[in-house]
Amino acid sequence: MSDVQRADARASSASEAPHALEVRGISKYYGDQAAVDDVSFALEPGTFLTMLGPSGSGKTTTLGMIAGFTLQDRGTIEVAGRDISEIPPHKRGIGVVFQNYALFPHLTVEQNVAFPLEMQGMRRRDSLRKAREALEMVELANRARHLPKQLSGGQQQRVALARAVVFEPPLLLMDEPLGALDKRLRTQMQIEIMRISRNLGSTVVYVTHDQEEALVMSDLIAVYNNGAIEQLGTSRDLYETPRTRFVADFIGESVLLPCAVGSDGSLIGTGWHGGLPERAELRDGRGVLVLRPEDLSIESVPPGERDRPRPDSIAGTVADVIYIGSALLYLVRTDDGRELEVRAPRTEAALRVSGGDHVRVGWRPGQAVVVPDDGPGARGADTGLATQQLLAAGR
């Protein structure tokens, strides 16, 4: 079942109501370059979808087409069963927070927030009252009479959020809305956005560069690559069952071991062999075994046993060990020059392993995934960058 069908199935089983948002085969070209290439997905009401992917992969362009700021070259967009593909942005009834979607400089904060309500014909007294309520939600009621230029960047961003939610839109689009905020405010606003969108029952499409933010906030994540959705699923789907090397490498830390998949169900890599995991995206040919650092075990190998192969494990030498409180991080250099990150609980056996030791790094096939070898992933490395940086800093 494709991701779109799966998202669809969720929607249909939940209710017979139309999808809150249905995007069908939208594409956008600049010259002969596709910024977005044939993207489709359907969301049930109340879903929080995050688009995650490298810079230039088409996230903002997709959001711009849904908002109506960018006209698609192909495809259709439906909101609650209504085709909005040809409707101008201000008539789509969508709440929008874009990073560069500026406030009106000559209007006060509360006038800015009240603006969408007045456009809908609400009486001024009522619209200002609702604007105050929305400003209270983002903790800026005390700045209602200020002009935008009297506020910090982060405060302006919160005003933009209040303005987007004030008319309680069933669909909210947000492009890096927390980009300008410091870490503390960012975390606070993540919770606030989740709370507000849940209270309103809004469906949200959210763009962020921040993977942790995506994992925390989303019901579904669409991983973008080269203008297309490479995989759409829950955080757990993407982490535990990546379907491509790109997704495995992009989401979380991973250890990627190139291998050949035999027709007899065996895996053969350089210096190791093992069984084919159940979660295998291919049954034959060249692939990559995807392992997560916390699923790996490590044990010292006595000198006489170094060359004795054992399935589902690879031999190497410990290059570095870091004690991070909750766990131990090992950087292991395999005999073929690969670097693996192992994250082990602080067991007695793990604590006995130290730098320079000959070790075996093992895994259980049930915890591994095999994906096709579609070239180097986003980061192009076989071990988590964060750990490499940690290790480099610790030296």
Ligand SMILES: Nc1ncnc2c1ncn2[C@@H]1O[C@H](COP(=O)(O)OP(=O)(O)OP(=O)(O)O)[C@@H](O)[C@H]1O
């Ligand atoms: N107005 C434009 N003219 C020409 N090319 C454009 C235009 N807008 C976007 N592109 C190109 O389309 C591709 C997708 O851009 P888009 O802004 O959607 O990516 P993104 O994933 O949102 O990136 P970022 O995370 O950096 O915001 C990029 O290659 C970009 O250079």
